[in-house]
Amino acid sequence: MSILFINASPNKNGNTSQLAKQVLAEKNYGSLQLIDYKIYDYGQDFPDDQLEEVLAQVLAADTLVIGSPVYWHSFTGLLPLLMFLKWLTIP
Template identity: 45%
Template sequence: MKINIVFINASQNRSGTTSRMGQNYLNGRKYQQINLVDYKIYQINQSYSDDQFDEVFAKLQQADWIILGTPAYWHYMSGYLKTFIERIGQSKDFNTLAGKKISVFIQGTDPTDAIKPVTDVIARFASVANMNFVDIQEQFIN
């Protein structure tokens, strides 16, 4: 089944502020929400039989647009998102994301110091993966 939009909620809270902001932004659009907290995705070079990275990655391969939402933890993206991005970059199927759109938004009490570094990393990731970075962050600042 083709999924047009996948929203990755990289918060520890399944229905917290990051989730609500993504839902508000995507209001009226069909999308699938993936809460990274619900999956066991281990660090690079760790191999465990219950790792679920491939399951989540397969959903990204079916999408046209991937939207990443993360809270600002310690002035950067969540550990869930960082680990996930690192695992994608190490995947043998990394090139299957080429041509897809990718966006990120960062939220928090005052995420302003995290916005540029996180957005820069995702934009660079998109460039390396031959994806199309769509900057939507400004729509979340208000």
């Protein structure tokens, strides 16, 4: 079983990352830092868009653990962008 932790925090080593390390301490897991990828809005076509690379990792995982800090009662803007684009591009 493969586990992928998706960190939606702009701070790679912040509280979200530290919490994931504690929760997944006994597990073998991969990490995906959304801040490291260029993901553009739906309908934008740029050659450096890395959505497909991110989706390949998401689809290859058996289990997703998603972490995001809370800003003004919601998650970061990185997370809904990935979620909405994922469901818009996968049939």
